[in-house]
Amino acid sequence: MIYNNFCEKITFFLSLLILNNYFLISLEFPILFLKTNLIFIFSIILIFYFKHFLKNIPFKIFFIIILLISLGTPTLEWDPRSIWLFHAKRIFIENSIFSVKDNYAAFSHNDYPSLVPSLAASVAHLAGHWNEVFPKLAFSLMFLPPIIFINIYIKNYNYLIFLSLIFFFIGKYLFNGWADGLLAVYFTLSVFLMHKLISNNFNLEKKNLFLNLIAILFFVTLTLIKNEGLVLLVIIFLITFVLEFSNKSLKKNFKKIILLSISFIPIILWKYFCYTNSLGNDYINNSFLFNLELRANVLENYKLIFYFLFLNEKFLIALFIFLTSFFILKNNNLFKFVFLIALTYSLILFIVYLSTPYDFYFQLNSSATRTIKSISFLFGFFAIYNLSLKKNNLI
Amino acid sequence: MFELKNKKLFIFFLFICLIQLFYIFNFRSGFKYDVFKDPFSINSGVMYALPIEVIELKKIINDKNISKFNLSKKLQTDNLIYQRIIEYNYPNRFENSSKYFISYKNEEVDNNCKLDEIFIYLKLSKC
Numbered sequence: 001m002i003y004n005n006f007c008e009k010i011t012f013f014l015s016l017l018i019l020n021n022y023f024l025i026s027l028e029f030p031i032l033f034l035k036t037n038l039i040f041i042f043s044i045i046l047i048f049y050f051k052h053f054l055k056n057i058p059f060k061i062f063f064i065i066i067l068l069i070s071l072g073t074p075t076l077e078w079d080p081r082s083i084w085l086f087h088a089k090r091i092f093i094e095n096s097i098f099s100v101k102d103n104y105a106a107f108s109h110n111d112y113p114s115l116v117p118s119l120a121a122s123v124a125h126l127a128g129h130w131n132e133v134f135p136k137l138a139f140s141l142m143f144l145p146p147i148i149f150i151n152i153y154i155k156n157y158n159y160l161i162f163l164s165l166i167f168f169f170i171g172k173y174l175f176n177g178w179a180d181g182l183l184a185v186y187f188t189l190s191v192f193l194m195h196k197l198i199s200n201n202f203n204l205e206k207k208n209l210f211l212n213l214i215a216i217l218f219f220v221t222l223t224l225i226k227n228e229g230l231v232l233l234v235i236i237f238l239i240t241f242v243l244e245f246s247n248k249s250l251k252k253n254f255k256k257i258i259l260l261s262i263s264f265i266p267i268i269l270w271k272y273f274c275y276t277n278s279l280g281n282d283y284i285n286n287s288f289l290f291n292l293e294l295r296a297n298v299l300e301n302y303k304l305i306f307y308f309l310f311l312n313e314k315f316l317i318a319l320f321i322f323l324t325s326f327f328i329l330k331n332n333n334l335f336k337f338v339f340l341i342a343l344t345y346s347l348i349l350f351i352v353y354l355s356t357p358y359d360f361y362f363q364l365n366s367s368a369t370r371t372i373k374s375i376s377f378l379f380g381f382f383a384i385y386n387l388s389l390k391k392n393n394l395i
Numbered sequence: 396m397f398e399l400k401n402k403k404l405f406i407f408f409l410f411i412c413l414i415q416l417f418y419i420f421n422f423r424s425g426f427k428y429d430v431f432k433d434p435f436s437i438n439s440g441v442m443y444a445l446p447i448e449v450i451e452l453k454k455i456i457n458d459k460n461i462s463k464f465n466l467s468k469k470l471q472t473d474n475l476i477y478q479r480i481i482e483y484n485y486p487n488r489f490e491n492s493s494k495y496f497i498s499y500k501n502e503e504v505d506n507n508c509k510l511d512e513i514f515i516y517l518k519l520s521k522c
Contacts, residue, residue, distance in 0.1 A: 058409055065416060069424050072431030074440030078478075081444070086482045093486050104488065105481045107474075133430060133439045156401060160408035167415035172423040 003055055004152045008210045010048045011149040015217035017041045018119060018142060022224065022266075025097050025118045034122045041141070048148060056151055059163060063144070070140050070175035075132045080177025082108050084139075085132060088120035092130050101277040111279040113270050115224035116142060116179055136177045142221075143174060143182065146189040149214065153192075158388045165384065169314060169377040179226050180370040184377040186222040187232045191378060192385070193218055194236050195337055197260070198244065198253050206256070219263030227281065230267050231348060232374065237261060239340045292355040301360065305353050308368035309346070315376045322379035329390045338382045342375045441483075448516045449479045452497060455512075455519055456487050463490040465522070467498030496520045 021037050049060055075081050086108050090099050097118055100110035120138035124130050147166065154162050166174070166185070173181025193215040196205050205211060222229040240257065244250040273279075295301045309315070326335045349371055356363040420426060430440045441450060448470075456464060466489060471477050481489055496508055500518050504510070508522035 058412065062412065062416060065420075068431070069420050069426055071434040072426045072428065073424050074427060074430050074443040076425055076444050081482055082478055086485070089482070089485055105478075105485075107478055108482075127435055129437060131435065131437050131439050132441060132444060133434045157404040157408050160405065160412055164408060164411050164415060167412060167419060171415075171419050172425075174419075176424070 003052055006052060007148050007152050008214070010044060011145045012210055012214050012217065013044050014041065014048075014148070015145045015214065015221060017044065018145070019115070019217060019220060019224075019266075021122050022097070022115045022118045025091060025095070025114075025121070028096055031095060031125050034125055038122045038126050045141075045144065048144075056148075056159075058160060059147065059151075062163065063140075063147075066140050066174050067137060070136050071134060073133070073136070073176060075136065075177050077176065077178070079179070080136070081132075083112060084117055084177055084179060085120065085135060087112070087114055088117035088124070088135055088138075089130055091118050091121035092124045092135075098273065100279065101273075103277070103279055109281075111274040111281050112227060113224040113229075113267060115221065116182065136175065139177055139179070139182065140175050143170075143185060145221075146185050146218070149189065150192075154385065154388050158384060161384050162381070165377065165380045169318070169373060169380055173373075178370070180373055183222070183225050183229055183232070184374040186218055186225060186229070187374045188378045188381045190215075190218050190222050190233065191236055191338060191341055192381070194240055194260075195334060198240050198256060199247075199333055199337060212259075215260060216263050219260065220266050223264065223267035224270070228371070228374075230264075230271075232345065233263065235341055235344045235348070239337065239344060243337060243340070287357050288355045291357060292351065295354045295360065301354060302350070304361070304364060305350055305368075308364040309349060309372050312369055312372055312376075314369075315372050315379075318376040318379035318383075321383040325383035325386045329386055331386055331389065334382065334386065338378060342378055345375060445479055445483060446476055448476060448499075449483055451514055451516050452480055453484055455497065455514060455517065456484055459495070459511075459519065461487060461493075461495045463488050463493040464495045464497055465489070465491055465493040467496070467502050467504070469499055469502055470497065494521050496522045 017037055017040050021034060021041075024033050024037060075085055086105065087100070087110075091097055091114060093099075097114040100114075103110050116139060119142065120135035123138045123141075124135045127134060143166075147163075150162060151159055170181040170184060173184075193211070196202075197212060197215055198206075200206065219233055223233050237257065237260075241250070244253050244257070322338075353360070353364060353368075425443075427440070427443055430443070433439055455461070464484075464487065466477070466480065470480065496504065497517055497519055498504055500513055500516060502518075504518075504520050505522060508520040511519040511521050
């Protein structure tokens, strides 16, 4: 219990400080504040490591190994270079997330939210200069809050299975400067927290202030990682709303849902900034409907999307363990909640791919395995979580 | 009995995690010992990540103290080279109206431009 509270507090303060870094840069605070904030982040990580030194040793060692691998990995691929680290470099040099309003280098998707780049920029500030390797540490650091948090609910060898899922589904995305791994983990944990706070039957958890605050912090983080994060959070809220309505418990939870929806405020402000500065999105433009109409009538296109998204070994393994877990240990509410979220996101992915302004095949080939990662990890995680519930006799 | 089973499972999954971590490190990471030896130096990892022309262009820009530069059509139309130039040279910016014109060594340059210097892969002209 003591260690649970400890993990809860560490998660809360780490998430808060990561978001605080973003808000400090947004409000153009002097660099001294950013450095101080980052020193607080490192202090909390040290507290996590040394306060309960013998707890969670495997993860503590794995995480150090991941940081060391990150420090030996050049930034090779397009997304990390052209989007995330380039934005981080701009933030580092201009000390503002709003420098993108000139839309310089439009290929770098200036409309993408800057939470991770702003943390990478602060890491560079702490070192005193920019390079292409160590700011990537920010990506790994951002995995800490959700991975520490889940240790409250999943313990012993089940926690090792959870880490094994992280290595299997997220893999090199833990350190190579891509945001898709972060998106998958924060999305899954957001679904988990929404389940805990709304559809769960344990009132004690629902009323836990830290849990509610952590949920808001994770939701905000999810929306500020990538544009997809906003879509994913909307889906989570939508499915929650629909299920609560169908279970006739919407009235009971309505206030809570409204309260949690304040998490949308930072991304709405960012999108407003993008809109007022004409920072567009490649996907939502005049050709959206045209491309959709053109491709939607061809059956082959659906087959191709299906092939790239779902005939992927990691997705199939995740689906298999998810179905097996819920077949062995029935938990209809949780199954329905997770499955509907995954289904809705899959439908949206179909629409996105059908309407892409880029070459259809190229788009699928270059991004499908990344976009389906969120669903694969979601299935994998809830399969393990469901089994651990039974083990603790909580079903 | 139950404790022993738990312990065995713990060791088993610990072993699985270690194998996965080793796999990621060895086959998926692109880890370079050279980079690891000095991850905080300004040019760390650059030799592995960037085409040689892009590195040369940065050197030209730094040596000549150029803040805005123009690029030849050939450099602009090659997406890989163009995007890497933009990223790597920031805060020095690409601007069509700049008098500093950079092209490949063997590329024809407009008559209005005066050749400034030829380098290994590129040349600098003033227009």
